[in-house]
Amino acid sequence: MPFVNIKVPEAALTRAQKAEIVHRATEMLVEYFSEAARPHTMVLIEEVKDGGYARADEVFVIPDAYRARD
Incomplete structure (x- = not known):
């Protein structure tokens, strides 16, 4: 199972930005490991x-200036 751990400053990202990071990280790993990895990828x-x-x-x-604005 691919596992990605990203550490960011508290309040630096919105919920939507976090969702985008999860999606893009998952897509990247699927490119490397195949579509079979998608349901097992943890971000x-x-x-x-x-x-x-x-x-x-x-x-x-x-x-x-770097804090997320919802």
């Missing part, structure tokens, strides 16, 4: 809370 989008990750020793908080 997990994990939202990481602000302050829950860092880059170059700097704890990251998502800027308001």
Whole structure:
């Protein structure tokens, strides 16, 4: 079973954007593994809370400009 795990900042994506990512990731894996993989493909989008990750020793908080607007 193909498994994709995507981590994004909390509130960075709308529900529609998440659905599109799931669809596109599934389509990509079907291209590689065949249509038989579709019903067994798992795509997990994990939202990481602000302050829950860092880059170059700097704890990251998502800027308001990057927050999803439903």
